[in-house]
Amino acid sequence: MIEHRKLRVALLGAGSVGSQVANLLLTHREELAERSGAELELAGIAVRDVDAPRDVELPRELLTTDAESLIVGSDIVIELMGGIEPARSYVLAALTSGADVVTGNKALLATHGAEIFDAADQVGASVSYEAAVAAAIPIIRPLKDSLAGDRIQRIFGIVNGSTNFILDKMDREGLSAQEAQQLATDLGYLEADPTLDLEGYDAAQKAAILASLAFHTKISMDDVHREGISNVTAEMIEGARKAGSVVKLLAICERLEEDGEESISVRVYPALIGRDHPLASVHGGNNAVFVEAAAAGPLMFYGAGAGGVQTASAVLGDVVSAARRHIAGGVGVGESPRMSLPTSPIGRILTRYQVRLEVADEPGVLATIAGLFADGGVSVATVDQTQGDEGQAMLVIGTHRAREQALSDIVARLAASDAVERVASVLRMEGE
Amino acid sequence: MIEHRKLRVALLGAGSVGSQVANLLLTHREELAERSGAELELAGIAVRDVDAPRDVELPRELLTTDAESLIVGSDIVIELMGGIEPARSYVLAALTSGADVVTGNKALLATHGAEIFDAADQVGASVSYEAAVAAAIPIIRPLKDSLAGDRIQRIFGIVNGSTNFILDKMDREGLSAQEAQQLATDLGYLEADPTLDLEGYDAAQKAAILASLAFHTKISMDDVHREGISNVTAEMIEGARKAGSVVKLLAICERLEEDGEESISVRVYPALIGRDHPLASVHGGNNAVFVEAAAAGPLMFYGAGAGGVQTASAVLGDVVSAARRHIAGGVGVGESPRMSLPTSPIGRILTRYQVRLEVADEPGVLATIAGLFADGGVSVATVDQTQGDEGQAMLVIGTHRAREQALSDIVARLAASDAVERVASVLRMEGE
Structure with a gap:
């Protein structure tokens, strides 16, 4: 085996995604080293409670409650704690110390994205977040890199798997909203507090992240018009079916131009989609995102929208890229300069x-x-x-x-x- | 406007894709500079005949027949000539001089990929080729980067737009093979010599490129089992319809494991797909590729499979990435080490x-x-x-x-x- 340079990796959080990431880092050492050109040494896993039950069994000696010490001296810090604090402080500390950050924290990026990207740019570190939107579906990288020479007009898709599961059950099995929601809870599609999903907050966070990236402008949660699915009734679904349509919770990010003035509309709401539209056949917890660019035309990205191991795949892709950058040398490629296009009111x-x-x-x-x-x-x-x-x-x-x-x-x-x-x-x- | 560092860009070829790339480089200077952090100065366009008619009018003073001189001193060389020679020599010359190469040349990569990637690795330059497979659909980058921490099991899709157009016309409008082929020729879907498309060579080249990347192994055209659509008759299409299926030309790259021995199967052939499968609703000249990875599960990528301006979008995405690398410093990230997994015979x-x-x-x-x-x-x-x-x-x-x-x-x-x-x-x- 080739001698690889060692990179120190710190993992913050060992929930459903974090424990899968740890497991893959530990069991795929050799393959990851080959892909990245570096030996990825998992230095530790910061958790709130070392004795909490995990989806995957993890070596006890790697678990620690001292995230600050773990971050010091790390080359790559993976943040999968969720929530704003202490995640924000840890991410900023990691970047300030020169580490590359990989995160799946959509709430953090949708609210403090600008601050975090600025901090990264100042030290030439990178922040990657493929896992923050649509789990394993590559959407961040295509927007950031593949379409970097194109002009994105519109993003349009299903980015919340839980609500799609509920609406799909109502449509295909005739369940009431309450029955479908109960089933989603029983199957683990919904958290104990389902508001984030049901009221569209989760989708709105993802929409803010996608719009910021696609339009190179600063979009935060406050700029997103948000309606959830709590008003969607079995009667509406039935009415949609009669009209040859299906109700889906859509996230739409759109470039508008009127009288030579450019603005951005970012919105999340339940809407009717014709049954022959590709989004109509996105079933269960899956996600699908259409991207329409001036030169490329319409593109669609489809796959699982959630799941620990699926999301872990996206995290590891980002980790390998960050490792390659460390090996290649040079500074991290920051986000494109952020313009401040106005957001258009829903009216x-x-x-x-x-x-x-x-x-x-x-x-x-x-x-x-x-x-x-x-x-x-x-x-x-x-x-x-x-x-x-x-x-x-x-x-x-x-x-x-x-x-x-x-x-x-x-x-x-x-x-x-x-x-x-x-x-x-x-x-x-x-x-x- | 911010002062950007200048990068010298040489374009080889001004066909349907090349002329669109030139046009976008010239008309989107400011946006491209913002995205890449560098001013992309189109130094010249090498063509066989400066007086030939073009899809897009290009400044006469940029056209030259002297590709060798144009390459010298360039930071980024875009090769869109097609064919093996002189494209191969020019690409090797560009890499040897330290330039990054962006190419859409699938024939070249499918036959001389290993030689070209080796040349790039030796000088720390990069070779990007998103445009070589499925036009604007981001598929190379997702395989190379997004799924770098995952294990790809299978790639499965429609990667040739011309044959899909023909099969789709036969299926949906009941045309004979000859009628559909004539229509494809009239509409510009087929070249004067249609053998590359009809006999599956084009799809096989793309399959070889995808398999090499996905399985980190050396796959060339000779390893691909290839059958085209010339034996597909209206009668077969009709029979498929009666059976609830549709005939599609598929490219399949698969990891096989038997008795602990791993091998790769790469094949292109017309096959039956059930009408309820997402690939069945890929119409006209569109492409769609399924990627199945161990952790990520099935992912689908969909969009236009051909077209000058669509393919130009993919080229420019690669150009912006190459420019960012130049600005950031450090060496280009080469292809992952190439294993030599055996290819499995079709039997x-x-x-x-x-x-x-x-x-x-x-x-x-x-x-x-x-x-x-x-x-x-x-x-x-x-x-x-x-x-x-x-x-x-x-x-x-x-x-x-x-x-x-x-x-x-x-x-x-x-x-x-x-x-x-x-x-x-x-x-x-x-x-x-």
């Missing part, structure tokens, strides 16, 4: 809508409602009226592309109108 | 088969044929017998997974049997 986006209304089954009602759309300047594309169970009529209106603000003004007037008994749902229609 | 692969036979409609024929399969040790999964137009019967037999050698022995015996009038087709069934 300015253009998309299509499906509005479902419960209306009185009386003469003139359709005319009144059509009039409200016309007055509001939104063009109606499709109308479908069916009889409800209790004598009322259900009216499903699909619009042409319209501005969100115009549509919500109309919805407010519909809700106030005597012709409408109930606005059952308003969903955006994406993917065309 | 040893395991897959499922569909055999279509024209048989005499007589008592005992089915028993005879079933007996031949049983004697050969191949288990029959499905049998479908229909009446032909001229009194004969058409028998379609689907097998369970079997070894190719066993199957071809049976096919030879079927062809020689009195019970069989004609072996209409034998197709492998993939994707399960």
